[in-house]
Amino acid sequence: MAYLLQNTLTYTIPLMIVALAGIYAERSGIINLALEGIMIMGAFIGVLVVFSFQKSGAFDQDGAMALMLLALVIAAVAGAVFSLLLAFAAIHLKADQTIGGTALNLLAPALALFLIKIVCNQSTLGMYTGNAASWFMLKKSDFGITGEMNLLQEVFLHKIYPTTYICIVLYVVLSIVLYKTKFGLRLRACGENPQAADSLGINVYKMRYTGVLISGALSGIGGFVYALTTANCASTANVAGFGFLALAVMIFGNWKPLSTAGAALMFGLCQCIAAGYGSIDINGDGKFALSVLAKKLGDSGLDAGAVFRLLPFVVTLVVLAFTSKNSRAPKAEGIPYDKGSR
Amino acid sequence: MKKILALVLAVLMVAAMFAGCAKKGEDKTAATGYDYEAIPNEMTSEDGKYQIALVTDVGDLLDKSFNQGTWEGLKRYASENGKSYKYYQPANGANATTADRYEAMKAAATNGAEIIIAPGFLQADALAQAAAEFPEVKFVFIDGWDLGLPNIMAIDFQEEQSGYLAGYAAVKEGYTKLGYTGGGAGTNPACCRFGYGYVQGAQAAAAELGITVDIKYSYNYGASFSASPELQTMLDGWYATGTEVIFACGGSMCQSAFAAAGANDGKVIGVDVDQSSQSDSVITSATKGLREAVMIACGDFYNGKWAGGQKTLGAKDDAVGLPTETWSLEKFTLDDYNALFASLKDGTVVVDRAYDTGLKNEAFANVNLEIIE
Numbered sequence: 001m002a003y004l005l006q007n008t009l010t011y012t013i014p015l016m017i018v019a020l021a022g023i024y025a026e027r028s029g030i031i032n033l034a035l036e037g038i039m040i041m042g043a044f045i046g047v048l049v050v051f052s053f054q055k056s057g058a059f060d061q062d063g064a065m066a067l068m069l070l071a072l073v074i075a076a077v078a079g080a081v082f083s084l085l086l087a088f089a090a091i092h093l094k095a096d097q098t099i100g101g102t103a104l105n106l107l108a109p110a111l112a113l114f115l116i117k118i119v120c121n122q123s124t125l126g127m128y129t130g131n132a133a134s135w136f137m138l139k140k141s142d143f144g145i146t147g148e149m150n151l152l153q154e155v156f157l158h159k160i161y162p163t164t165y166i167c168i169v170l171y172v173v174l175s176i177v178l179y180k181t182k183f184g185l186r187l188r189a190c191g192e193n194p195q196a197a198d199s200l201g202i203n204v205y206k207m208r209y210t211g212v213l214i215s216g217a218l219s220g221i222g223g224f225v226y227a228l229t230t231a232n233c234a235s236t237a238n239v240a241g242f243g244f245l246a247l248a249v250m251i252f253g254n255w256k257p258l259s260t261a262g263a264a265l266m267f268g269l270c271q272c273i274a275a276g277y278g279s280i281d282i283n284g285d286g287k288f289a290l291s292v293l294a295k296k297l298g299d300s301g302l303d304a305g306a307v308f309r310l311l312p313f314v315v316t317l318v319v320l321a322f323t324s325k326n327s328r329a330p331k332a333e334g335i336p337y338d339k340g341s342r
Numbered sequence: 343m344k345k346i347l348a349l350v351l352a353v354l355m356v357a358a359m360f361a362g363c364a365k366k367g368e369d370k371t372a373a374t375g376y377d378y379e380a381i382p383n384e385m386t387s388e389d390g391k392y393q394i395a396l397v398t399d400v401g402d403l404l405d406k407s408f409n410q411g412t413w414e415g416l417k418r419y420a421s422e423n424g425k426s427y428k429y430y431q432p433a434n435g436a437n438a439t440t441a442d443r444y445e446a447m448k449a450a451a452t453n454g455a456e457i458i459i460a461p462g463f464l465q466a467d468a469l470a471q472a473a474a475e476f477p478e479v480k481f482v483f484i485d486g487w488d489l490g491l492p493n494i495m496a497i498d499f500q501e502e503q504s505g506y507l508a509g510y511a512a513v514k515e516g517y518t519k520l521g522y523t524g525g526g527a528g529t530n531p532a533c534c535r536f537g538y539g540y541v542q543g544a545q546a547a548a549a550e551l552g553i554t555v556d557i558k559y560s561y562n563y564g565a566s567f568s569a570s571p572e573l574q575t576m577l578d579g580w581y582a583t584g585t586e587v588i589f590a591c592g593g594s595m596c597q598s599a600f601a602a603a604g605a606n607d608g609k610v611i612g613v614d615v616d617q618s619s620q621s622d623s624v625i626t627s628a629t630k631g632l633r634e635a636v637m638i639a640c641g642d643f644y645n646g647k648w649a650g651g652q653k654t655l656g657a658k659d660d661a662v663g664l665p666t667e668t669w670s671l672e673k674f675t676l677d678d679y680n681a682l683f684a685s686l687k688d689g690t691v692v693v694d695r696a697y698d699t700g701l702k703n704e705a706f707a708n709v710n711l712e713i714i715e
Contacts, residue, residue: 003582007575121383122402123435124594131621133604159605230571232601240571275563275572278714279579288583298715305562305715 002154004272004280009155009164012268014039014226014239017167018246019253019260020174021218026255027178028211029191029204029332033101034086035219036243037108040235041082042223044112046075047125047235054128064135065162072163072224079220080213082108087212091205094336105243112237125235132233137161163225170221174214175257187211191330194337204337219243252320254327266319270312277308378414387426391454394420394640396429397446399462400436401567401593403429408593408632411615412461412484415633419640428453436566443468451476457643459636461485463531469494480648482639484632485532492650495639499630500656501532502539502693503686505589507664508611508628509543510682512587513555514674515625517609520544520557521585523577523599525564525592531697533561536591536613536628538697541709546691548708558585559701560714567593574598581606587625589613596620618668626669631661657686 018035025032032038049071053059059067086104089095116125127135140149140158149158156164178184189197190207198204226239249267253260273280277290294304383403387393396416398409413429420427430446432438443465450458451472460469461484473481473491483489486496512520522540524533541557548555558580563573577588577599587609590599596617599610603623612618612627635655642648655661663683666676685691694700702713 003579007578010575011571120404122404124402124405126597131600131604131623133601134622137605230574231569232574232597234569234597236568271572272575275575276579278558278576279583281583303715 001282002151002158003276004269004282005151005155006159007272007276008265008268010229010268011271012264013164013167013229014222014242015246015249015267016171016261016264017225018219018222018243019250019264020171020257021215021222022247022250023255023257023260024174024178024187024211024218025215026250026330026333027191028187028208029194029330029335029337030087030090030208030212030215031097031101031334032083032086032212032215032219033098033247034083034104034108034243035215035222035246036239036241037101037105038079038082038216038219039223039226039239039243040108040112040237042075042079042220043227043231043239044115044125044223044235044237045078045220046071046224047127047227047233048115048119049074050233051119051125051128054130061130061135068136068162068228072166072221075220075224076217077220079218079223080216083212083216083219086216087209090212090336091208094338097334097336109237112235116235116237123236127233132161132228136163136228136233161225161229163228167221167225170218171257171261174218178257188330190337191332194332195341198337198339208337222246248316251327251329252316252323254323255330267312267316270315274309274311277304376418378417381414381417381421383413383417383429385427389454391426392428392450393425393454393456394427395450395453395455395458396427397443397450397458397460397465398429398431399464400438403431405593406617406620407596407614408461411632412459412636415636416459416640418633419637423640423644425640425644428455436568438464440467440471444471447472447481448475451479455479457482457640459484459639461632463487480643482636484635488650488652494650495642495648495653496651497635497639497653497655499532499635500654500662500693500695501535501628501630502542502695502697503657504628504630504662504664505536505539505541505591506543506546506686506691506693507539507662507679507682508589508626509540509545510547511543511626511664511669511671511674511679512589512611513544513547513551513553514678515671516673517586518553518555519585519587520555521577521580521588522557522559523564523573523588523590523592523595524561525567525595526561527565528561530592532630533564533591534697534701535695537589538695538701539693540589540628541701541706541711542693545706545709554708554710556585556710556712558712558714562714563598564592564595567595569594569597569601574601577602578605581608587611589628591628599623616665616668618665618670624670626664626671629663629665631655631659634659634661657683 022032022035053067086100089100090097138160143157186202187207190204194204226242227235249263250260252263280290281288297304396413404410430450432442432446434442457480459482463485469481469483470489473494481494483494483496485498488496522537524537526533544555563570581602588599589611590596591613600621603610609625610623612624617627618624
């Protein structure tokens with residue numbers, strides 16, 4: 001059970017933080033299709049920071065947490081800077097946002113791969129020394145726990161990357177900011193009816209820039225978290241489509257933080273079942289129900305592994321089919337704001 | 343803005359506090375007895391011709407595994423014998439086609455290559471095409487089979503012996519729950535032989551000890567020989583449910599295994615080259631003499647002893663085995679290893695090579711083999 005929850009979190013955390021990135025951009029009125037591209041840049045820059053500081057010897061294993069924080073911050077900055085390209089094109093030049101985002105998605109993997117080749121002469125940039133788990137992962141001994149743990153401790157205080165906490169806190173804080181503060185209200189107004197917002201003295205351009213920048217920073221963080229937790233802190237200029245998945249999760253979650261978190265959890269759960277069905281022990285009796293089911297499916301001639309791997313996509317299709325009727329995007333998203341057309 | 347700046351500065355200050363503790367220098371020659379990294383990967387020849395060329399398999403040049411082992415042998419031979427050398431990576435990375443590989447070989451040949459090393463069984467078609475077009479150039483097909491052309495030397499290994507040693511050592515060391523994750527989705531003969539030998543070795547050791555061991559055996563998520571979140575989740579699950587040591591057999595897939603092992607304090611057996619320096623979790627590596635093979639082939643060529651056709655290297659050539667200096671095995675001693683290796687060498691222990699018929703049909707009395715598809 002702890003295994004199931006933990007691996008679900010591994011998929012969920014990057015998905016949900018990047019989906020929140022999408023929410024911030026779209027709520028301010030800019031469609032941010034470039035989530036995937038920004039993630040790739042964030043992952044690359046974050047890993048590069050880890051790699052170069054390890055190489056220069058500035059950090060040893062005792063300073064691993066500081067190094068991770070530094071990488072996270074710089075990845076966020078890199079993501080924000082990269083998203084400026086989209087913001088400039090979409091807000092200043094009033095370009096088509098979908099095309100701008102797509103352009104960034106095409107640019108990012110190529111640019112990252114090009115730079116990786118320059119840095120280390122191969123297509124994977126990894127840590128200079130050690131493994132992600134041995135450097136950055138917190139174990140129960142770090143919390144002073146000895147002996148048996150209950151489920152909650154096992155999931156949240158053992159074998160966990162500190163980025164998980166950071167992302168959860170960020171998610172909660174930024175969700176509150178979006179709904180309970182003046183700034184949040186203004187941001188949302190710019191995505192619903194920018195003319196009305198402008199008439200009340202809100203600078204729509206500034207708000208939209210802010211929305212996209214926050215979005216970029218969060219995607220950058222998401223990218224680094226992805227690289228850290230699922231790729232042994234290595235960047236291959238590829239985040240396996242997590243940026244696009246996050247877009248789907250955001251739409252699925254109806255542009256609302258709480259439902260988006262739920263959607264990310266559900267998707268992560270399905271992914272985890274797909275990859276680890278043979279090791280999931282729900283009630284702790286040492287029996288693996290899904291593994292038994294897989295064997296039965298296999299006996300009847302079905303490829304059990306393929307059936308489980310289909311799960312995330314089938315579930316998404318089914319749920320979307322039932323919920324998309326109520327789905328409601330921010331009204332003014334995708335429309336460049338023009339002061340003159342009031 | 344000021345606040346953000348202050349925050350960044352604060353983080354940098356914390357970072358600086360940890361600075362200065364220089365990393366202790368690793369002795370890179372310790373593992374291999376030879377400092378391969380001292381030879382540059384890029385060299386410029388005076389006449390613009392590169393005599394020895396490598397056309398890489400899928401994956402990176404420095405994949406810490408298959409390509410890198412071949413490349414290091416090539417570099418060493420070239421630098422010791424004053425030859426110029428260069429590597430070529432076929433276009434399109436992991437999705438390289440026969441045409442891409444052929445183009446890379448053609449580029450090598452037109453750049454003056456006298457001998458081209460092509461590791462990986464995927465290169466067969468491209469090799470046949472290029473070797474026919476450039477009959478004066480010699481080709482070495484690592485992990486390959488006889489393609490019937492006199493200018494191709496095919497070298498393969500008795501990986502089953504190496505896998506056997508690893509499986510035997512792991513069980514003798516006291517591990518009873520083993521795992522195997524292989525690349526190529528079951529189509530790569532080398533990976534399959536490693537895996538089949540591993541199971542046979544575990545069986546032999548378990549029979550001697552009178553115990554039964556469990557082996558989880560899977561080719562899932564290894565089709566492209568690369569690390570993936572899915573592979574990590576699967577292996578994490580294996581460790582979480584009791585698997586103690588996993589034989590990670592396929593290029594960069596080891597990254598996923600290291601990540602999963604690191605989280606669960608599990609152990610990993612490396613492959614192809616000695617991987618002990620990459621992770622503390624590596625207890626030993628089932629190696630095959632990629633470096634030696636390249637050096638033998640180049641030596642044959644430049645000493646006028648070239649012969650096309652098939653060459654199979656195994657224990658008898660000291661081309662497979664476990665790197666005994668760097669392993670962290672304790673109960674399985676060097677004497678045990680040497681005795682077993684000697685009996686592999688003289689043929690008293692024979693390891694079956696026919697994985698396609700053997701693995702699924704054979705009954706292993708002391709192994710619960712769970713094949714995960």
